[in-house]
Amino acid sequence: MMKHTVVAWMEDKPGVLNRVSSLFRRRNFNIESLTVGHSETPGISRMTFVVDGDEHMVDQAVKQLDKLVNITRVENFTARPAVIRELALIRVSAAGSERSEVVQLTDIYRARIVDVALDSLVVEITGPESRINSFINLMSNFGITEMVRTGRIAMTRGVGSVTHTGEVSPGWRPGTNQWTLSNGK
C-alpha cells in the first residue's frame, strides 16, 4: 500500500464535489485527504487528493474520475517531481515555562504563532507532511487541544505548467452528428 497524490481539474458547478465524493464512496477508494479550491483559470477548480491503495486502486480512481463529465483532467503526480505541501493550525497548551519551549520549537520548524491566549498558542505550519507530523509529535508533549490540517496540495517542479486542458476540446453540433474543433477545423 502506498499513498498516491492525484490532481484533478473540474468545472466549478453546483454538485461537482458531490459527484466526486459519491464516486469515491461507491467504488470503494480509500481517500486519505481531499483539498479543493480555485485554479489559475476562472470557472475551473483544482482538487488534490491522496489515495491510500495499490497501483490498481489509484489507476481505477484516475480513470473513473476522468469519466465524470465535469472533470476536465486528472493527473497522477506520484511519480513526478513535485512540490507537495500541507498546512496545519495547531492549538497547543502553553502556560508558564512551557511557553518559551513551544516558541523555540516553532522557530526551529519555521512555523508561525498566529494567536496567543493566556494558556495556549495557535501555531500555523506549512510544509511536507513529514515535517508537520514531526512537529505535531513534539507539540503533543505539551498537549494539543485542537488541530486542523488541510491535506496535501501539489504542483509539479520545473519547466511548464500543468493546467486544466490536456487537449483541444471538441465541439459537437446538436442534431447534426458533426464535430467542430476549437481551432476551427
Add this chain to the structure above:
Amino acid sequence: MKLTGAQIVWECLRKEGVDVIFGFPGGAIMPTHDALLQYPEIRHYLVRHEQNAAHAADGYARSTGKVGVTISTSGPGATNLVTGLATAMMDSSPIVSFTGQVPTTLLGNDAFQETDVTGVTLPVTKHNYLVTDVKDLAQTIAEAFYIARSGRPGPVLIDLCKDVQLSETTFEYPEDVRLPGLHLSPVPDSDALAAAAELINEAERPLILAGHGVVLGNASQELLALIEKAEIPVVNTLLGLGCIPHQHPLCLGMGGMHGEFCTNQAIQECDVLIGIGMRFDDRITGRLDEFAPTARVIHFELDEAEIGKNVPVDVPVIGDCKDTLAAILPYVEEQRRPQWMDTIRAWQAETAKREITELEFEDLIPPYVMQQLYETTEGNCFVVSDVGQHQMWEAQYFPHQRPRQLITSGGLGTMGYGVPAAIGAKVGNPDALVWAVVGDGGFQMTMEELGTIMQERVPVKIAIVNNGFLGMVRQWQQLFFDKRYVGTPIMSPDYVKLASAYGIPAISVSERSDVSDAFTEANSADGPFLIEFKVKEEVNVYPMVAPGAAVDQMIRRPEPRVVQGRRGTQPSW
C-alpha cells in the same frame, strides 16, 4: 419569439429527431405535458409505471440505436425511474429522462412530491442536471443528448423545476456543445495496434470475446472481416449475442456462467484472448485467478476505465471498436488455423452429445419453446427476454442472427424488464415482429404494461414460460442450498383470462405438440398476442459454472439418458 420552458423541451426534442416519448404525467411536470398538445408529431406513450417508461425507452434505444426518451413527474414519478436508469447504465443504453421538480422557490423545503432526484440518480446515470433557470434549458438538453449517445452511451436525467417550465425565454438551439470534460474516442494508437496484431499473428490458439460494444458500435462488419482474415473463433457475452450470425462457422456462442462446454473450454485453452467491447464481468470470467490461465490478453475497449479493471491486460487498444477493428485489419496476417479449429470442433461435438431439444420425449421443456420460437419466425424477429432461467435458455437455444436482435437486461439483471422493453422495441420498429420472452416471475412484476399495449395499440407478442417457480433462484436453492425452496414457488393468475381482460388474444399451451402451432398463430395475428407455456417445473439451466468456480469447472448438462417412463420416453433430469 419567446417560448415557455415547456415548449422549449418539445422544440429541442424535435431538433433531436425524437418522435416518441414514454411517460406518465403528474403535478410538477404538468406544464410540459400540456405543451405537448402543440407538438402532434411527437407521440406520447402512456405507461403504467415510470420504471417501465425507462425500460421502454431502453428497449427503443437498443433496438434502434437512437436515444430513448422518458418524461415523468417529481418525487415518486422520479424515484420510480431508478431501476430503469440503473438497468440502462449497466448496459450502456442511451436514454434521456425528463422529470418534473418543485418550483425553485420551494427547492429544499420538503415540498409536496419533492425528492432530491439528481442526488438519488447520481450513481445510476452517466450524468444528470437540475435546471433552475429557463435560459439554461436548451443548452442542457443539447448536452444531455450528446452525453447520452457519445462515447460509451448511458442514461442522462434532466430535472426541471416547475417554474422553469412556465417561464419564457428566447429559444435558440445551440449549434455547438462543448464539454471539456468529456473525452472523445481517441484515434487508434498505431503502436497498440501493431502490438496487438503481432500477438494475433503469432498466436496459435487465438479467441475473441465479443460483447455489447460491438453491437453499440455497429462494428459487426469490421469484426467479421477480422475473424475471417485471421480465422479467429468468437465467443459472445450475453449482450454480444448476434454481433455475428450464430450460424457463422467461427461463432461458438455464449460463454461464461451458462456458456456451453465448447466456449468455456476455448476460453481456458486459448493462448491469446481478445476482448472486444466487453468488460470481463464476473458472469463471463468465473473465478478470476483461474480465468484464461494460458492467455495473453488484448482488450479493445472504448472506456479506458475498463482496461485492467478485472483482468490484467497485456495490450489495451483504446477506441471505438468500429475504428480500432478497421484499423488493425491491415496489420493482421491472413491465416488458417486447422489445428486449433479441429480442437474446437471436437469440443463442439462433445457439447452436441448432450443436446436435449432434439430428443423425442413428451415433456414440454423451455429449450424446446425457444427453438420453436426460432423455427416459426425463421429467426426474423426481435427477442426481448426478461431475467432468469428463460433468459439463459433463450440465449442458448435461439440462434441470434444479427446485432440488436436480442434485447435483455445483462448487467443489472432486472426482472420485469422484458415486457416494457419489448414495447419500446416495437414502437421503434413498427414493421418488425417483436417477441417478449418472459418468465412467470418477471412477467408478474410489470404485467400492468398490458394496459399500455391495449391503450397505445402496441402489437407485441408475449411468451410466458411458466414453471411455477422463480426458477433461477430455485435452481440455486437446489444446487447450493439443499433444495430448500424458500420464497421461490410462485402462483400465477389465469393468464388467458388476464390477457382477455385487456382485450389481448391469448392461449395456454401445455403440450409439446402444440407449441409450433401456437407460435404460428401468434406470429400471423395482427395485434398483440400472449402465449402461456406451462413447462416442466424443475428443469435446470445447464451447463452451469458455480459462483466462485473457474469457467471450465462446470456442472455439465446431464447425459441425455432416455428412459422409459409412465408417459413414454423421458430424459433423466
